[in-house]
Amino acid sequence: MADRDVYFAKITRNQTGAFDHPFAHDLLAALNPHLDPDRHVTRYGREWKLSRPKEEAGFIVGKLGFVRTSPTAEMRYDDTIEDFVTDESYASQGSVSMFVVDAQREIMAFEERLPDIKCQSFLGAFRPLLHQDDPRWSVQLLPDPTEFDEFIRSVDSIQRIRAVVRRPNPGFLDDAKNFEDVITQTHAERAEIVAVAPRGEGLNPTAPWVKGALAQITEQGKGSLTASGIKEGRRRTWKFGTRLQVAVISDDIDTAENIWSWMARQVRERFE
Secondary structure: OOOEEEEEEEEEEOOOOOOOOOHHHHHHHHHOHHHOOOOOEEEOOEEEEEOOOEEEOOEEEEEEEEEEEEEEEEEEEEOOOOEEEEEEEEEEEEEEEEEEEEOOOOEEEEEOEOOOEOHHHHHHHHHHHHHOOOOOEEEEEOEOOHHHHHHHHHOOEEEEEEEEEEOOOOOOOHHHHHHHHHHHHHOOOEEEEEEEOOOOOOOOOOOHHHHHHHHHHHHHOOOEEEEEEEEOOEEEEEEOOOOEOEEEEOOOOOOHHHHHHHHHHHHHHHOO
């Protein structure tokens, strides 16, 4: 088994107003196949299903996978007729990915199982299995926040920054206080800040409101941040979110319990 990538996604309950139950209760109910044994999603000839999820130390853990049955033929020599014969039967093939969800932060980590289960194929099956007839849920991949630091280092100066932060669920981070004040005081769905540098000067890209917007978008998966800078007299433009957060799990972590524990630690360390 080769090393494999682990991705991170924000799971959101989109229903407005107060919830009758905690996030973990509702998510366990939404994912539990015991409540609907026939629940599955068929995509490209694969029948995807969820294992029954479990709650362990504040995390919800489970498996998502598929089984595909295809006709096969096997040749053998029949001594009774002294001839070669072909027996037709069916063979089952499949693959499964582990996932964990931090019930407090509402963030999921899940693994790719190449070549059968890629990032987008996992989400393509997970989303409809979670949604079913309940439109409250959404799942959004989380971007890599180090992109912005790399862009800052690649230019001579930052000329313009535009940040859009949407009303979050479950709440605002401490560094996003400016956006929280605007959204809560005006009852807005989103807030936008645009900063433009004075002529001949550059912006401070490490200003607290920029860091707050970046952190909020990173953990919530909602919003956007774009920037433009000057490099040797030429303008360069960058948009946050083109690269996803990825961790690499080594091939010696191979039991379900060890994989779940490793992914849970990754979520805690990245989103504490």
